[in-house]
Amino acid sequence: MTKSVAGELADLELPVERGCPFAPPAAYERLREQAPINKVRLVSGGEAWWVSRHEEARAVLADPRFSSDKRKDGFPLFTLDAATLQQLRSQPPLMLGMDRAEHSAARRPVIGEFTVKRLAALRPRIQDIVDHFIDDMLAADRRPVDLVQALSLPVPSLVICELLGVPYTDHDFFQSRTAMMVRRTSQEDRQRAFAELRVYIDGLITRKESEPGDDLLSRQIARQRQNGALDHAGLVSLAFLLLTAGHETTANMISLGVVGLLSHPEQLALVTADPGRTPMAVEELLRYFTIADGVTSRVATEDMEIGGVGIKAGEGVIVSMLSANWDPAAFKDSGELDVERGARHHLAFGFGPHQCLGQNLARMELQIVFDTLFRRIPALRLAAPIEDLPFKSDAVIYGVHELPVTW
Amino acid sequence: MMRIKADTGVCVGSGQCVLTQPAIFDQDDDGIVTLLTDRPDDETAAQARAAVALCPTRALSIVQE
Ligand code: HEM
Ligand code: SF4
Numbered sequence: 001m002t003k004s005v006a007g008e009l010a011d012l013e014l015p016v017e018r019g020c021p022f023a024p025p026a027a028y029e030r031l032r033e034q035a036p037i038n039k040v041r042l043v044s045g046g047e048a049w050w051v052s053r054h055e056e057a058r059a060v061l062a063d064p065r066f067s068s069d070k071r072k073d074g075f076p077l078f079t080l081d082a083a084t085l086q087q088l089r090s091q092p093p094l095m096l097g098m099d100r101a102e103h104s105a106a107r108r109p110v111i112g113e114f115t116v117k118r119l120a121a122l123r124p125r126i127q128d129i130v131d132h133f134i135d136d137m138l139a140a141d142r143r144p145v146d147l148v149q150a151l152s153l154p155v156p157s158l159v160i161c162e163l164l165g166v167p168y169t170d171h172d173f174f175q176s177r178t179a180m181m182v183r184r185t186s187q188e189d190r191q192r193a194f195a196e197l198r199v200y201i202d203g204l205i206t207r208k209e210s211e212p213g214d215d216l217l218s219r220q221i222a223r224q225r226q227n228g229a230l231d232h233a234g235l236v237s238l239a240f241l242l243l244t245a246g247h248e249t250t251a252n253m254i255s256l257g258v259v260g261l262l263s264h265p266e267q268l269a270l271v272t273a274d275p276g277r278t279p280m281a282v283e284e285l286l287r288y289f290t291i292a293d294g295v296t297s298r299v300a301t302e303d304m305e306i307g308g309v310g311i312k313a314g315e316g317v318i319v320s321m322l323s324a325n326w327d328p329a330a331f332k333d334s335g336e337l338d339v340e341r342g343a344r345h346h347l348a349f350g351f352g353p354h355q356c357l358g359q360n361l362a363r364m365e366l367q368i369v370f371d372t373l374f375r376r377i378p379a380l381r382l383a384a385p386i387e388d389l390p391f392k393s394d395a396v397i398y399g400v401h402e403l404p405v406t407w
Numbered sequence: 408m409m410r411i412k413a414d415t416g417v418c419v420g421s422g423q424c425v426l427t428q429p430a431i432f433d434q435d436d437d438g439i440v441t442l443l444t445d446r447p448d449d450e451t452a453a454q455a456r457a458a459v460a461l462c463p464t465r466a467l468s469i470v471q472e
Contacts, residue, residue: 061463062463062464062465104419107419107420108420108437108438111419111420111437111438111439112420112435112436112437112438113438114420114422114438115420115422115425115434115436115438116422116425116426116429116434117433117434344423344426344427344457344461345460345461349421350463351463352463352464353417353419353463353464354419355419355421355423355463355464356421357420359421359422360422360426
């Protein structure tokens with residue numbers, strides 16, 4: 001194999017599947033060693049820049065000369081099919097795809113809902129939700145139990161109900177439709193669930209416009225009325241963004257965190273011996289799995305020089321958070337799962353102005369789930385060998401489809 | 408002496424600073440960073456520096472006076 005130089009086309013075609021469930025694709029390491037930024041081919045056609053080191057990844061994601069607008073020419077859409085792209089182009093843009101002042105105007109009104117202090121007030125409610133589903137697991141008359149359906153999916157779904165102010169009587173509907181949206185079922189089933197939820201959320205917002213409650217949507221309605229006109233469609237999109245960005249991600253991280261800890265018993269023992277270690281264990285699991293690897297793509301809006309290469313306006317850039325999070329220059333022994341690493345500078349939630357809005361909610365959910373699950377079911381173990389678990393090795397958001405556990 | 412500066416115009420409310428050094432950083436009701444004090448002492452300085460480095464939008468900086 002010839003050694004490529006920065007700027008030359010590397011022999012990698014994206015996306016690549018994860019091979020080992022506990023490690024990035026082997027090609028990532030090879031490319032990272034060659035250069036901080038390489039050029040790669042996309043399966044969907046065309047080429048893009050591939051940013052694989054931690055330092056350059058942070059630099060690109062914090063640089064306003066890169067755009068998040070997927071509708072722009074040159075944006076590397078390697079994870080989307082033509083139908084999804086069409087759908088994307090026909091819908092009003094979300095904060096995820098906005099830049100600069102427009103992005104700030106969309107994100108600022110919502111960040112007060114996700115402050116560390118406000119989320120702390122949600123803690124007892126999330127604890128109740130987690131306990132409720134673990135009660136059900138313990139009461140089940142059959143084992144093994146599929147942790148994905150029993151815990152990973154329902155917990156973040158109900159937390160989003162809490163956030164949006166979905167009334168208790170609708171929780172079952174909400175939970176079943178959100179689970180359906182991410183199930184390995186037919187495209188029609190998923191689309192039907194999506195459409196039903198959309199109608200539901202639309203109606204929910206209409207109800208809150210006349211009968212406000214103590215929730216995010218009601219406060220957004222009040223804020224918008226105060227500042228001028230109510231944007232009903234915008235609120236439906238916001239609610240959907242929170243749901244799609246916060247449900248499957250957190251669910252997958254719950255499942256993978258459990259797999260990660262159960263398959264590293266000495267690490268699990270450290271956590272169960274002292275719950276004070278859980279927050280840092282969560283950071284380490286987020287780094288180790290970096291489930292949202294492909295989502296931080298950008299397109300350059302100006303010609304520039306970065307990481308030793310010249311990037312031109314209109315060229316696509318894919319920042320691999322997974323590669324950056326395994327960069328040995330930023331994390332010593334980066335291939336080891338080490339719950340005592342004490343490092344928070346991973347990029348699992350991205351970096352720059354789009355860094356995850358729900359990150360502190362996700363952290364809290366993960367902390368409560370791991371603490372409670374291993375405290376209440378200390379004998380928890382996998383009911384299938386790791387090699388047999390159906391990992392989502394080719395998905396945009398990494399995870400596991402099913403996770404049989406027993407005790 | 409070390410002084411912390413916060414540019415509230417570019418803060419995106421990630422809360423990284425508050426998680427890292429709650430003795431120095433806080434968020435107002437709208438989620439934007441506020442400083443409880445801009446002068447870290449010996450005890451709080453290291454984590455204040457870590458928070459500055461973690462801020463995703465480089466809203467935080469350190470000035471030496
Ligand atoms: C472990 C769970 C999660 C992971 C790994 C994750 C990851 C990410 C990443 C990497 C981004 C940045 C995308 C980019 O730069 O283009 C992001 C953005 C976002 N996330 Fe999360 N997320 C998680 C949970 C959540 C939750 C629970 C919520 C809310 C309920 C949420 C809401 C959002 C929103 C609204 C954005 C867009 C922010 C913006 O564009 O300014 N996420 N997330
Ligand atoms: S870390 Fe930066 S962006 Fe996040 S709240 Fe603090 S100042 Fe704002």
